[in-house]
Amino acid sequence: MKKGIHPEYVECTVTCTCGHTFKVLSTKPTLRIEVCNECHPFFTGKERNIDRGGKVDKFKKKYGLA
Structure with missing residues (x-):
């Protein structure tokens, strides 16, 4: 590795919003x-896994075909 071109690593404190x-x-x-x-x-x-359906399900629900 070439000297003088790489950034120096320091100890970093990471803070989350929580x-x-x-x-x-x-x-x-x-x-x-x-x-x-x-x-x-x-x-x-x-x-949470919410199954909202696909485009076909939305179309059927919209036009009352289901």
């Missing part, structure tokens, strides 16, 4: 994020 903080290595000293593993629905088990 209040959870953790440390990683980055080129910036602080990062603010909207979603982390503590508040994301996939990781918390509060995931």
Whole structure:
């Protein structure tokens, strides 16, 4: 690797909107994020799967064919 052209890695404090903080290595000293593993629905088990149907189902419902 060439010297003097790569950014320096520093310990970075990452702060989520839910209040959870953790440390990683980055080129910036602080990062603010909207979603982390503590508040994301996939990781918390509060995931909702809503089956809204496809275009055919919407068409049938709209014109009363179903």
